[in-house]
Amino acid sequence: MKFQFVAILFLLFISCSDDDRVIEDLALEGDWTLSNVACYCSFEEDVDFSLTTINFDSSKSMVTVxxxxxxxxxxxNGEHFYGGQVNRINFSDGAVFFFETRGDQLTLTYEDNPDIADDEVTFVFNR
Known part of the structure; x- marks a missing residue:
């Protein structure tokens, strides 16, 4: 019986590897202003993307839009809880975004559903 218990603990221990890290969101922290939306869609020429801002608060796992x-x-508009792992942000409605930060730029790319055509969309934010 002790052997089975130790074996189960060992399996649980080795299954918790670095691949299961929680979201690396320290680079997300703070205010961001939307600068561009890339998708299979069109916008009027005078659309001002900068009227959309977001704020990531990693201590609460919340983004305010x-x-x-x-x-x-x-x-x-409002506060949205998020979770995820490594470079993926998951929202409670099932939306998943891949994120990448480079200096003062944040790129959020909607995780494509292969069963839906043209649902690819990328949001580019700047500090």
Missing amino acids: SNKSEYVFFRE
Whole structure:
């Protein structure tokens, strides 16, 4: 019986590897302003993406979205809890985004559903 218990503990221990890290979100922390949306869609020439801002608070695992435009680009206004692993952000509605930060730029790319054509969308934010 002790052997089985030790074996189970060992398996649990080795299954918790670096691949299971929680989201690496320290680089996300703070305010971001939308600068571009790349998708299979079109926008009027005078659309001001900068009217959409987000704020990541990693201590609460929350992103606050503010849309001051008639358009909703990233998410609805308000606070949204997020989770994820490594470079993926998951929201409670099932939306998943891959993120990449490079200096003062944040890129959020919607995880493509292969069963839906043209659902690819990338949001580019700047500090």
